[in-house]
Structures are given as C-alpha cells and as structure tokens.
Amino acid sequence: MDAELTNLVYYVPPHVDGYVYPNEQNLLWSTLIVVYPYITGLVAGAFIMASLVRVFKVKALEPVYRLSMLTSLAFLLCAPLPLLFHLGHPERCLQIMMTPHLSSPMAMFGFVYAWYMMAVLLLELWFDYRRDFVAWSANVRGLRGILYRILTLGVHDVSEQALRLDDRMGKIISLVGIPSAFLLHGYVGFIFGSIKANPWWGNVLMPIIFIFSAIVSGISLCVLMYLLLNWARRQAQDINCLDAMGKFLFYALVVDASLEALDWIHRLYAAEESIHILKSLAAGRLFYTLLVGQVCLGTAVPLVILGGLQLFSRHVVPQVRQHLYTLSAALILFGVLAMRWNVVIGGQLFSKSLRGFTTYKMELAGHEGWLMSIALLVLPFIILGVLVKLFLPQKSPVTRTETGAAVSQAA
Amino acid sequence: MIGKGYTRRKSLVALAGAAAGFLVMAPARKARAAVQKLFTSTGAPKGYDPTQHKWLMAINIERCIGCGLCVEACKKENHVPPQPTYFRTWIERYIIKKPRPGQAAVQGETVVDSPNGGAGGFPPCEIPREEILKAFYVPKLCNLCEHSPCTQSCPVGATFDTPDGAVLVDPKYCIGCGFCIQACPYGCRYFNPYTRTADKCSLCYHRITRGLRPACVEVCPAEARLFGDLKNMGPDDPIAKLVRTNKLHTLKPHLGTEPRVLYAGLDKEVR
Amino acid sequence: MNERKLPPQLIRLVILTVAILGLYGLARFFLTPPSFGELGFYRALALEEATLRSPVFAGQKACDECHSDTIKKVAKAEHKTVSCESCHGPGRAHVENPELKWGRSFAFDATVWTRHVRHG
Numbered sequence: 001m002d003a004e005l006t007n008l009v010y011y012v013p014p015h016v017d018g019y020v021y022p023n024e025q026n027l028l029w030s031t032l033i034v035v036y037p038y039i040t041g042l043v044a045g046a047f048i049m050a051s052l053v054r055v056f057k058v059k060a061l062e063p064v065y066r067l068s069m070l071t072s073l074a075f076l077l078c079a080p081l082p083l084l085f086h087l088g089h090p091e092r093c094l095q096i097m098m099t100p101h102l103s104s105p106m107a108m109f110g111f112v113y114a115w116y117m118m119a120v121l122l123l124e125l126w127f128d129y130r131r132d133f134v135a136w137s138a139n140v141r142g143l144r145g146i147l148y149r150i151l152t153l154g155v156h157d158v159s160e161q162a163l164r165l166d167d168r169m170g171k172i173i174s175l176v177g178i179p180s181a182f183l184l185h186g187y188v189g190f191i192f193g194s195i196k197a198n199p200w201w202g203n204v205l206m207p208i209i210f211i212f213s214a215i216v217s218g219i220s221l222c223v224l225m226y227l228l229l230n231w232a233r234r235q236a237q238d239i240n241c242l243d244a245m246g247k248f249l250f251y252a253l254v255v256d257a258s259l260e261a262l263d264w265i266h267r268l269y270a271a272e273e274s275i276h277i278l279k280s281l282a283a284g285r286l287f288y289t290l291l292v293g294q295v296c297l298g299t300a301v302p303l304v305i306l307g308g309l310q311l312f313s314r315h316v317v318p319q320v321r322q323h324l325y326t327l328s329a330a331l332i333l334f335g336v337l338a339m340r341w342n343v344v345i346g347g348q349l350f351s352k353s354l355r356g357f358t359t360y361k362m363e364l365a366g367h368e369g370w371l372m373s374i375a376l377l378v379l380p381f382i383i384l385g386v387l388v389k390l391f392l393p394q395k396s397p398v399t400r401t402e403t404g405a406a407v408s409q410a411a
Numbered sequence: 412m413i414g415k416g417y418t419r420r421k422s423l424v425a426l427a428g429a430a431a432g433f434l435v436m437a438p439a440r441k442a443r444a445a446v447q448k449l450f451t452s453t454g455a456p457k458g459y460d461p462t463q464h465k466w467l468m469a470i471n472i473e474r475c476i477g478c479g480l481c482v483e484a485c486k487k488e489n490h491v492p493p494q495p496t497y498f499r500t501w502i503e504r505y506i507i508k509k510p511r512p513g514q515a516a517v518q519g520e521t522v523v524d525s526p527n528g529g530a531g532g533f534p535p536c537e538i539p540r541e542e543i544l545k546a547f548y549v550p551k552l553c554n555l556c557e558h559s560p561c562t563q564s565c566p567v568g569a570t571f572d573t574p575d576g577a578v579l580v581d582p583k584y585c586i587g588c589g590f591c592i593q594a595c596p597y598g599c600r601y602f603n604p605y606t607r608t609a610d611k612c613s614l615c616y617h618r619i620t621r622g623l624r625p626a627c628v629e630v631c632p633a634e635a636r637l638f639g640d641l642k643n644m645g646p647d648d649p650i651a652k653l654v655r656t657n658k659l660h661t662l663k664p665h666l667g668t669e670p671r672v673l674y675a676g677l678d679k680e681v682r
Numbered sequence: 683m684n685e686r687k688l689p690p691q692l693i694r695l696v697i698l699t700v701a702i703l704g705l706y707g708l709a710r711f712f713l714t715p716p717s718f719g720e721l722g723f724y725r726a727l728a729l730e731e732a733t734l735r736s737p738v739f740a741g742q743k744a745c746d747e748c749h750s751d752t753i754k755k756v757a758k759a760e761h762k763t764v765s766c767e768s769c770h771g772p773g774r775a776h777v778e779n780p781e782l783k784w785g786r787s788f789a790f791d792a793t794v795w796t797r798h799v800r801h802g
Contacts, residue, residue: 011494019503019523021551021598025496028589028602088587088607095567095586097706098713101723106566106590118702123695130691153694165689196666197560197596352598353682355523426696449726454734461729480768487772488738571724573732581728584715617735626739632764 018356027348027360031373032082034340037188037210039079039380041336044181044211045218046072047121051181052248054124054174060244066392067229068222069125074384076117082376083109085367105191108183116184120177126151127170129391134158144390185214192343199274199354200281200347205263212256217336219249220329225384227326233394239318246325250306253332257299260339277354285349285357289338298335302328456620461575465641466614468628469650470550471657472676475635477502477548481627482530488615488626495527497601499612500552500627502529505680506536509544518544521680549681550636552627553578553599553612554662554670561591561600561611570609576641576671577614582606596663597670740773742766748780 014025050068052058084090097114100107134156137148189210192201223245230237267275282290305328309321316324350357363369450459485491485500508519519542526534529548536546559578562570569585572578580591585608592600592609603610615625619638623629628638639650650673657675663682664670674681688696720726745766746753756762767773776782 011496013495019525022496022498022501022525022528023592023598023601028592083588086588088589088602089585092567092584092586094709094713095569095584098710099568099715099718099723101566101568103563104566104590106564106588109566127691153691153698155690155694157690162689162691165691169691191590194564195560195594197594348593352596353523355682426700449730450733452730452734454736455730456733459733484739484767484772489735568718568723568725571722571728573729574721579728579732581725581731583731584725584728613732615737616732618737618739618741620733621737623737623739623741623743626737629739629741629765630768632761632768634763 012361014359014361016356016358018351019353020351020356020358021353024348024351025358027345027358029344029348030086030368031341031345031362031370032086032368032376034337034344035373035376036079036082036086037185037214037344038217038337038340039075039082039376040185040188041210041214041217041340042221042380043072043075043079043116043218044185045215045220046075046222047177047181047218048215049219049222049245049248051174051178054171055178058244058248060240063238063241064222064226064245066128067225067388068218069121069128070387070391071221071225071384072218073121073125074387075380076113076121077383078376078380080113081379082373085372085376105187105194108187112180112184112187116177116180120173120180124170124173124177126153127166127173130155130166131158131163132391147390182211186211192347197352198347199272200278200350201343203263205259206343209256209259209263212252212259213336213339215252216249216256217333219245219252220332220336223249223325223329224333227322229388229392237318237322239321242322242325243313246306246309246321246328249328249332250303250310253299253303253306257303260299274354277350277357281346281350281357285359286342286346290342290346293338294335294342297331298338299332302332302335450620459620461573461620463642464575464619466555466576466619467639467641467650467671467673468552468555468614468625469637469639469653469673469675471635471637471653472547472549472674472678474633475502475548475550476633477504477529477533478632479529479532480630480632481550481636482528484626484630485612486530488618489613491610492604495530497603497610498528499599499610500528500550501525502533503549503551503681504529504533504536504546505549505678506538506546507544507678507680508538508542523680547676547678549674549677550627551597551599551662552672553614554597554668554672555614557669557671558667560594560596560666560668564590564594566590570611573616577616577619578611579613579616580609580611582608582610585609596666596668736774738772738774739767740777744777745773 016025046068049061050065050072053061053065084093087093096107097110100110130152133148133152135158137145137152139145140148186207189207192210193203193206196202223242226241226245227237267278305324309316309324313321345360348358349360365371450456479502482498482501485498486493489499491497491499503523503525506522508522510516510519522536522538524533524536529550533548536543555576555578559572562572562578565571566588567584567586569581570578570591571581582603587602587607587609589602589609592602595611600609600611602608615623615627618625624638625636628636634649637649637653639648644651653675654673660674660677661670661672662674662677715725715727717726718724721729742753742765749766753766756764
C-alpha cells in the first residue's frame with residue numbers, strides 16, 4: 001500500500017534478505033495501523049483509570065477523574081481516522097456496519113466503537129456533568145451557553161433524587177464500561193492474535209498483552225496530562241494523586257511486563273519452527289525498537305523507577321518524585337508505541353516462508369507516511385485542549401461527597 | 412410530551428419494539444435465490460451452473476521446469492499489475508546444497524529465490540553446479556482452502572468461496588483493509604494498487620465458466636499444472652492419474668486450512 | 683411492573699436510543715447492496731461479475747478448429763504437451779479476426795529459446 005503511486009511510475013524494490021514471497025515484499029499495514037491500536041489503547045487505559053474512582057472508590061484519584069474521561073473522549077474521537085486513511089476505499093467504510101461479517105474480528109469495529117462512544121463514554125460523561133451543564137447553561141452566554149443548553153438534553157432536574165440517580169447510573173455505566181473498554185482494545189489484539197498465518201501475531205496472549213499495555217499507556221497519559229494541566233494553570237500538583245497513579249501504574253506495568261516476558265519465555269522454550277526467524281527478527285531488524293525501545297527504555301527503566309518510588313517514597317522529595325513520574329510516564333508511552341510498532345511492522349518484516357526479511361519503506365508525506373502519523377497523534381491533544389477549555393473550568397476540582405453526588409467547588 | 416404516562420413498562424416495550432424492528436430491517440433478502448437467476452447479463456456464460464462443478468488444481472513438482480510461462484500468462488490474462496511485487500501465481504526455485512565436508516547431515520543449506528516471480532524464466536544460479544545436491548521448482552498459487560482463513564477474516568463479505576470451488580474477491584465491495592492479505596498463510600494475495608482492493612488468483616473464473624482451462628494450465632509446456640473437476644472426474648482424468656500414481660502433499664497442513672491444491676513430489680524444504 | 687414515572691434523564695436517553703437504532707435499521711435496509719446474502723455472505727452478483735472479463739488466451743481447442751493438421755503434426759513430436767499459445771502468445775485477437783497476422787514474426791521471440799536453456 002505504501003508508495004503505490006510512485007511504484008506505478010518506477011518500482012523500487014525494498015531490500016530483501018533471504019527469501020520472501022513475492023507478494024510480501026512491500027508492507028501492507030503501515031504506521032497508521034501502528035497508531036490505531038496506540039490510540040485505542042490510550043482510550044481504554046484512561047477510562048480504566050477513571051473507573052478506578054467510580055467503581056473501586058480510590059479517593060486519591062478523584063482530582064484526575066474528569067481529566068481522564070475527557071482524555072479518553074479526545075482520543076476516542078480520533079480513533080477511526082487512521083483506519084479511514086488506511087483503507088483502499090474509505091468511501092465504502094460504512095459497509096462494515098451494514099454487512100458485518102460475523103466471523104471476522106474486524107467487523108466488530110463499528111459496533112464496539114459506537115457502543116463504547118455512545119453507551120459508555122458519552123453517557124457516563126453526561127451523567128457526571130449533567131448538574132454542571134444545567135448550572136452553566138444558566139450562567140454562560142453565547143455559543144458556549146448554547147452548547148451547554150444542548151448538552152443538558154432539555155433536562156433541568158437537579159434535585160437530590162436526580163443527582164443520586166445520576167451517580168448510580170454513572171457507577172453502573174462505569175462497571176459496564178470496564179469490559180467495554182477491554183473489548184474496544186482487546187478486539188484489536190484479537191485481530192492480530194487470530195492470524196494463524198503469522199507466527200509473530202497469532203497467539204493466545206496477544207489480546208491480553210494488548211489490553212495490559214493499553215492500561216499502562218493510558219495511566220501514563222493521564223499522569224502526563226494531569227501534570228501538564230496543573231503546570232499550565234499554575235496550580236499545585238496533588239502529590240497524593242500522583243502517588244496513587246504511580247502505584248497503579250507500577251502494578252499494571254508489572255503485569256504487563258510479566259505477560260510480555262511470558263510470551264518470550266514460552267516462545268524460546270517451545271522453540272517451534274518459527275523461532276529462528278523470530279530470534280533474528282528481534283535481534284536484527286527490531287533491535288532498536290524492541291530491545292532498546294520497548295524492553296529497556298519502555299519497561300525496565302520505568303519498572304525500576306516506579307518500583308523504587310514504591311519502596312522509598314518517604315525518602316524522596318515530592319519535587320523529585322514528580323519529575324520521576326514524568327520521566328517514567330513519558331518512557332512508558334514511548335515504550336508502548338514501540339511495542340505497537342514491533343507487533344505491526346515487525347510481523348510484516350519477515351516472510352511467512354520463514355526464510356527471509358524485507359524492509360519497511362516508510363514514506364514521509366502521503367496518506368500513510370510519517371507526517372500523517374504524527375498529525376494523527378497530535379490531533380487528540382488539540383481536541384483535548386478544546387474539551388478542557390469547555391469542560392474543565394479553572395479552579396473547580398470536583399470532589400465526591402459521602403452520598404456520592406458531585407459537588408463542584410466552583411462559584 | 413414528557414411527563415404523563417412514560418412509565419417504566421412503556422419505555423421497556425418501546426425499546427423492545429425498536430430492537431425487534433431493527434433486527435427485522437437487517438438484510439431482509441434472506442431467501443436463497445436459485446443460482447439460475449445469475450449469469451443472465453449479456454456478457455456472462457449462459458448455462459453455467461456453479462453447483463455442478465468443483466474445480467481443483469494439482470501441481471506435479473517433478474514436471475515443473477521453471478520456464479515461467481504460467482506467471483506471464485496469468486499476468487496477461489488477468490491484467491495483473493506488472494511490477495514484481497504483484498503475483499497471482501509465481502514459481503519458487505529451491506536449490507539444496509550438498510552438506511559441507513565433515514558436516515554430519517544429508518543435505519546442506521537450502522537457497523530459495525523467485526526473481527520476478529519466475530516470469531521470464533530463472534537466471535542461471537550463482538551456486539556452482541558441484542555444490543548442488545538437488546534443485547526443483549515449486550509453482551505457488553491460491554490453495555483453494557476448504558476452511559479459508561481469508562474468507563473468514565473479511566469484515567464485509569467481499570471475498571468468498573464460490574459454490575464451485577474458487578475463492579474470489581468482489582472488487583466492487585472490498586474496502587481495502589488488507590486483513591485477508593495478512594491472513595493468507597500462503598502469501599497468495601496482494602493489494603492491487605489500481606483497484607485499491609485485495610486481489611488474488613481467481614482460478615481464471617472467467618475462463619473456467621466458459622469451458623476453458625485457466626491460463627497458467629493452458630500454457631504450461633510440461634503438464635506440471637493439472638486442472639480438473641471433482642464432480643466430473645473420470646478415471647482418465649490427469650488429476651485422477653496423478654493421485655493414483657503419486658504421494659500427495661498440501662502446503663502448511665498444520666494450520667488447518669485444508670488446502671485443496673494437491674502437490675505431488677513436494678520436498679520437506681517447501682513452506 | 684412499577685408504574686412509577688421514569689426520571690426525565692432516562693426518558694430522554696430512551697428516546698435518543700430508539701432514534702439511533704431506528705436510523706441504523708433504516709440505513710442498513712437501504713445501504714445493503716441488492717443481491718447480498720443470496721448465496722452466502724457476499725454479493726451474489728459478484729459471482730457473475732467475475733465471469734464478465736473476456737479471456738485473453740484462446741485455448742488449444744480454439745486453435746484446433748482451424749489448425750488441426752498442425753496440431754496433429756506437433757502431437758507426434760517433442761512439443762506434444764506444449765500448447766500453441768505457450769510459444770505463440772495469446773491468440774484471442776487472432777481467433778476473433780483470423781486475418782490478423784499470426785506466427786513467428788508476431789509473438790514468437792527469442793525468449794522462447796531461452797526457456798530451453800534456462801530450465802536446466
């Protein structure tokens with residue numbers, strides 16, 4: 001799919017070592033397919049973190065609850081874009097919802113996405129924000145006021161009973177949302193895990209590894225967004241909140257690292273036919289992205305830092321702890337992107353004949369190139385900026401009271 | 412509008428009604444139309460009934476001489492893009508070297524190549540003749556799997572198994588996601604840059620429905636490719652003879668795709 | 683069943699849900715292609731459309747219609763398994779218009795000789 005137009009004018013074959021099937025010389029799934037699981041992973045991970053507040057009642061994470069939900073939404077809105085740009089016929093994209101082939105995991109996309117967007121994320125946000133929408137629609141003028149009025153859906157009841165119902169609905173939706181988030185990202189892992197033709201992809205652990213690396217990346221993103229937001233607003237960082245996030249991040253990372261290690265240990269132990277080419281792949285074509293990027297920088301270093309912080313947090317000054325959290329979160333985010341790269345691109349770099357490698361000719365411009373991927377990764381942050389401006393007004397940390405109703409401390 | 416009478420029961424009924432309505436409005440044309448309704452347009456072969464045939468291709472490795480005529484004929488017949496990365500069928504050359512002196516093995520390294528898919532024949536190999544233990548050519552194509560992973564993985568139903576044994580792509584419906592191309596274990600699918608859909612060996616469907624043989628079978632000078640109809644196979648059929656006189660193999664049987672393309676004389680080095 | 687009034691939030695949401703599901707059902711009804719699902723999970727017309735391309739190679743039988751004596755002569759010698767079009771190239775154009783010049787100068791070129799060398 002890459003460089004198809006230039007290929008038609010003058011074909012330059014990629015560098016091939018060994019033997020690859022002739023049709024496999026050029027990679028089909030490009031950086032866009034690396035970006036898509038990354039984005040949905042962030043969506044699922046940010047939501048899981050937010051649901052820790054609702055479902056598991058982790059009080060320390062309350063300051064970051066709304067930010068996590070908005071982050072999840074911002075990334076969810078951008079999630080279909082890489083897929084759309086990657087399709088050979090994007091104008092036929094609706095077919096996936098009109099005639100979904102039930103034996104194909106990819107056919108789930110439209111429904112899982114629609115369900116998660118409408119029945120989980122937007123619904124939970126609505127129930128959480130409803131009281132504020134009613135308040136803001138009364139006070140704010142202009143376009144924003146109209147927006148808030150629309151968002152109330154015409155319901156202005158903010159009695160105690162209504163607010164209790166809101167809270168209960170939010171809890172139920174959060175509970176339903178956790179498996180939905182798993183499904184949203186897990187089905188992508190299953191798409192890869194179901195391809196028995198490719199030994200790098202087709203194994204049972206793939207969906208689980210995807211889910212846990214998603215959780216890890218989502219929490220890291222929330223850490224960074226929280227730090228960024230407070231820094232931009234010159235507000236004090238809530239170190240308890242950061243410590244709590246760091247704790248969950250550490251434990252999630254331990255599980256994620258164990259799963260990925262298990263995958264490798266099993267492969268090396270069972271040593272099936274494909275082990276030789278996969279070892280060459282990991283040590284050769286994927287050396288920098290896998291061994292350096294994903295394993296060392298993305299997993300081992302954050303594990304050490306976060307583990308150390310769990311053990312020695314009393315001895316570390318909050319300032320330094322903050323910087324260490326920033327560093328770990330950034331490294332993890334980079335490491336998870338490297339993981340997606342290693343799975344998607346790595347799986348196509350070696351031949352299904354198990355006899356050779358090809359190379360990935362990545363375009364710079366063009367609808368599947370570098371610049372497009374960077375643009376798609378930057379866009380959600382722009383959307384998040386707009387959402388924060390609209391829905392996270394300055395000086396209004398939201399806390400939940402004993403009864404569970406949201407109490408805004410804004411004027 | 413809101414207020415009076417919107418009880419819990421009424422809302423549940425309304426929701427159930429909507430769900431039922433939506434399910435009914437799903438493709439309602441479930442009636443299996445008779446196949447005779449097809450093949451009625453002016454260009455289509457009249458009188459062809461897909462349910463009366465089950466096509467099969469068999470390859471005799473002993474006979475393939477690696478001339479590459481099949482690859483070129485396929486490209487001409489099916490207007491396959493000419494670049495050397497789009498092939499509906501291709502030939503692989505396997506050169507198995509002798510073991511190194513002192514190496515306790517029956518055979519040495521295996522070198523596989525497929526320059527331009529084998530179209531135009533193979534250039535002389537660089538390995539000196541004295542080092543070669545044996546060499547052979549393996550034509551590859553769509554394996555016509557009984558449980559094809561490609562049709563299983565298509566999210567929209569654009570690639571399908573025909574009633575008569577071919578596996579086709581519907582170029583008007585394919586969205587170009589590439590999932591089927593990744594799912595094929597034999598590497599027989601490619602992404603056509605002109606139509607921007609998946610593409611593959613169609614068993615020359617436009618020829619076999621008119622009583623012709625696929626182009627690759629037509630031009631093979633060595634009778635390495637055999638084409639037959641499982642539903643109309645007499646004892647004199649070349650495939651029947653091949654099956655009687657050879658041990659048969661299929662490619663990658665451990666994947667459970669149950670490929671129907673039979674190979675006679677396949678070596679263990681072929682994947 | 684409980685006859686208590688539904689809270690207003692939920693009423694609005696139920697209306698929205700019904701509307702969205704209804705829209706989806708309508709879209710599905712109108713946007714599914716006509717012959718879909720008749721023979722299997724695909725557009726049944728695609729089967730016919732796959733047959734509409736015209737063959738490029740004519741096939742040995744077509745050559746036999748006019749040149750049966752040549753074919754009988756070839757069938758006695760080493761080239762008996764070689765079809766006419768293997769060396770002479772696709773013959774459809776000639777079958778449709780027999781006046782078209784066909785033969786050594788048309789499609790029989792040096793590459794044919796290289797086949798004999800290269801298959802060693």
